[in-house]
Amino acid sequence: MGKGKNKDHEVRLGRPGRGSNGHNSKQNHRHMEMKHGGSSKSNFPVKLAMWDFDHCDPKRCSGKKLERLGLIKSLRVGQKFQGIVVTPNGTGVVCPNDRSLVEENGASVVECSWARLEEVPFNRIGGRHERLLPYLVAANQVNYGRPWKLNCVEALAACFAIVGRMDWSSELLSHFSYGPSFLEINAELLEIYQQCSDSDSVKAAEKAWLEKIDQEVKERKAQSKTEDIWMTGNVNRMHHTSSENDDEESEEEEGQEHSKVRDSEEDDDYHDEKQPSSVM
């Protein structure tokens, strides 16, 4: 996964006194007060935070929606977070052993565009507990079906699920139409990760899962080749059959015989064209 450590952008984004959304800290403070009715109290049982780089369309942005709901707090560039930081800049992966850290200090994410990670000043955000997420598949409309590229709410929910807080995971996702699908499509895998202990064991489980799905893809390809043969017949065998029949045909049928050969040649072309695409 790409890590953004572009110095030019660090200078531009990391101006002292500016928030990650480009406002100065006073503006940020007022902004937060307005959004949360003057109170900094969150509506979620544990601390949730994000550095918001305003890369995304606010209507589609899950981080912004969490903020509007009063569930997550915005952090400034230069501010660090004490709990788990779910970030593309992580080294280890989230694991069940992170549970107490999450329960005591919460979780945070980096609200930015996947296409603009280079612009994020990762060395001025984050914290001591930066983590990647293991293989999971996105359910949101933007990256539906893509592994690893979760949006902010999915990333936080995945973190809670892996550490065994399914209650917090479901609660967070309940505000999003695709939320239940995220848990459904990843249910088996999340259960596997929940059985692990440390980061290495989650990595090992992830590796085993990837090998398993790789194997399944190979088997499906082999099976579809076999099915093609059942559907279209064995092309080599067809040649053979046609010449066997030729032998049996009477001389009077010679004229027709030529047209049959042409037909069978045309059939071959048809099979040659069809086979590679049906193997896909």
Ligand SMILES: C[S@@+](CC[C@H](N)C(=O)[O-])C[C@H]1O[C@@H](n2cnc3c(N)ncnc32)[C@H](O)[C@@H]1O
């Ligand atoms: C790149 S942003 C995209 C946010 C999106 N615009 C939205 O509406 O939520 C998603 C964030 O979720 C976290 N995240 C998602 N998938 C991750 C993964 N596989 N490993 C680590 N962090 C991940 C990171 O904090 C990442 O910056």
